[in-house]
Amino acid sequence: MNIQLTDAGKRFNRDWIFRHINFTFEAGQRYAITGPNGSGKSTLLQVLAASMEPSEGKCRWFNDMPAISGSNTTISGAAANTPGNITATGPAETKPVEADHVFRYLTYAAPYLDIIEEMSALEFLRFHSSFKPFQDGITPEKIITLLSLEKAAHKQIRYYSSGMKQRLKLGQAIFAGSPLLLLDEPCTNLDAAGYALYHQLITTYTAGKTIVVSSNDPQEYSFCQHHLSILDYK
């Protein structure tokens, strides 16, 4: 997934959060959006996710993945070209993606996005995979093991600690087959072992994905080749 911002700006009421961003997020590359608290990192991430429209300028998306394999089962009526897996089966092609369809191409983990706490982790992952398939060979059971959540697999998520919930959020986002991975403060509530797990999962399971991390913590985005400072667009 390639994302192009052209003279993009966002304001809430009279306050401009950022302005005049001309920037392209290239497919398969890793980006950090940095800046102090309240500077607009999460707002920009939401614009990239098409969950928020820019107030001026444009945000455009292009799917330049190779042709896609994998199941396309969905609960939201997604079209047949919904990404089911990042496995290449044909030549690459570049197609614009409508803002309304961008959600089909991404997964997003953020402190302000809720998970369904009435479900167990296993139920939640199975539910999620019914409309956004995981990568080839990855099952909900395997994810539980990789996240070291075996003992709590059947426990309702509402009884999870904050760090366990964050592991689950990361697993749901990272193991998906979709080409765009958006992470807002991905290590929130994680301990040292959680940080290590995060880096191991990024290293092992995100080949070919476009990743954008919004963060103040260099440990969260140490693998990103490109940095975009929000303060440069005030």
Ligand SMILES: Nc1ncnc2c1ncn2[C@@H]1O[C@H](COP(=O)(O)OP(=O)(O)OP(=O)(O)O)[C@@H](O)[C@H]1O
């Ligand atoms: N829906 C909204 N309506 C009005 N103002 C908003 C809204 N969302 C965010 N803001 C304001 O926009 C500014 C940027 O917020 P944002 O959450 O993007 O910052 P951030 O850089 O991600 O901060 P942090 O590092 O604390 O997470 C803040 O001043 C915030 O109060």
